[in-house]
Amino acid sequence: MTGHLRQRPAGFRTTALGITAALLLSACATQAPRQPSATPRVTERPVEAPALSPQMSAAADTLTKMAALQERLYKVAAPLLIHNAELCKGQARNLLGFTAKNRWSYPGEYNEAAHVAFGMDERLQVTDVLAGSGAARAGLQEGDVLLAAAGKPLPAGEHALSQAGAMFGKILASQASLPMTIERRRSERQLTIPVTRACAFAIELGNADNVNAYGDGSRVLVTRGMINFTRDDDELAFVLAKTMAHNMLGHPSSQRNSATIGSIIDNLKSITPDTSMLIGSGGIKAMPADADAAADRLGIYLAARAGYDVKDAPAFWNRLAESYPPSVLNGYTANHPALPQRLSAVEKAIADVKAKRAAKKPLVP
Numbered sequence: 001m002t003g004h005l006r007q008r009p010a011g012f013r014t015t016a017l018g019i020t021a022a023l024l025l026s027a028c029a030t031q032a033p034r035q036p037s038a039t040p041r042v043t044e045r046p047v048e049a050p051a052l053s054p055q056m057s058a059a060a061d062t063l064t065k066m067a068a069l070q071e072r073l074y075k076v077a078a079p080l081l082i083h084n085a086e087l088c089k090g091q092a093r094n095l096l097g098f099t100a101k102n103r104w105s106y107p108g109e110y111n112e113a114a115h116v117a118f119g120m121d122e123r124l125q126v127t128d129v130l131a132g133s134g135a136a137r138a139g140l141q142e143g144d145v146l147l148a149a150a151g152k153p154l155p156a157g158e159h160a161l162s163q164a165g166a167m168f169g170k171i172l173a174s175q176a177s178l179p180m181t182i183e184r185r186r187s188e189r190q191l192t193i194p195v196t197r198a199c200a201f202a203i204e205l206g207n208a209d210n211v212n213a214y215g216d217g218s219r220v221l222v223t224r225g226m227i228n229f230t231r232d233d234d235e236l237a238f239v240l241a242k243t244m245a246h247n248m249l250g251h252p253s254s255q256r257n258s259a260t261i262g263s264i265i266d267n268l269k270s271i272t273p274d275t276s277m278l279i280g281s282g283g284i285k286a287m288p289a290d291a292d293a294a295a296d297r298l299g300i301y302l303a304a305r306a307g308y309d310v311k312d313a314p315a316f317w318n319r320l321a322e323s324y325p326p327s328v329l330n331g332y333t334a335n336h337p338a339l340p341q342r343l344s345a346v347e348k349a350i351a352d353v354k355a356k357r358a359a360k361k362p363l364v365p
Helices: 054-083 085-091 109-118 134-138 160-172 224-229 233-248 258-268 289-305 313-323 339-358
Strands: 092-095 098-101 125-129 145-149 177-184 187-194 196-199 202-206 213-215 219-223
Touching: 054 085, 054 109, 054 196, 054 202, 054 224, 054 233, 054 289, 085 092, 085 196, 085 233, 085 289, 098 160, 125 145, 134 187, 145 160, 160 177, 202 224, 202 258, 213 233, 213 258, 219 224, 219 233, 219 258, 233 289, 233 313, 289 313, 289 339, 313 339
Parallel strands: 202 219
Antiparallel strands: 092 196, 098 125, 145 177, 177 187, 213 219
């Protein structure tokens, strides 16, 4: 990676940063799941260099804490997105399986923090590679700088990401892989990245402590509070899968909640969201029992197909409801209060999955 060597703030961890809104770059001009994001390589600079200002250190610390949460979120989401493309049907896309950013991907003081603390510059740098994707198989790594696609130099600067997405879309409209020139440790390398078929849901981190998850039809957002509440990857997978299921079943649209939830997602995915939007119910209507049960059932299948252990799903949803009952506004149970019907659907789906596995039948709901 090029750029000046920088001093690492006290307590700063080298980790994958992610502040964007999508998990993958799509084979079309749009970015479908995106935001995993940023994994700049932190490098040491000479001892005689001045230390970072308190404000810059605080900004870098914020980004680092977000990174740890996002790293876990995207790791758990990867198999759910890839192994359920068949069930996503019209919501599946050919994706490249990586995200990239430059310093302009970070607003305000975080732009400078990304530049000073991580050495991010005008060029696009790989910030996340989806496990199991074509990008991962091709050997693309976090921190790689993107130089060219199909022999054409990639753009840099403030609008580099959208411009590069358009270039990728044109190339992949006629071929199933993307030849790329990247820079790694100051050496150029050539890679060919095949597309990956996956559910095209953007996976977002919500920077708020309310324990909730939201789906607006095209995106899935899990709050910091919910991620911290889950005890392991299986539990986080239950939340992601259930929210994906709502999107797949068209519930945000049919319940006329898409715009309201979309505005909440837009707000919460920012680095410093306006939490006043979470006062009261936030305008979100509680999900009807039958719709919620249907999403719970499909969610169990999505999680099982992705390799997660679903047997403890009822215990998780019970614990969540006990810890954050419907009276806790802007908590998950307030938006999904029909716990008895939901648990019945979950338990039946678990039994169905077990029976189909025993009979060696496909895990299709």
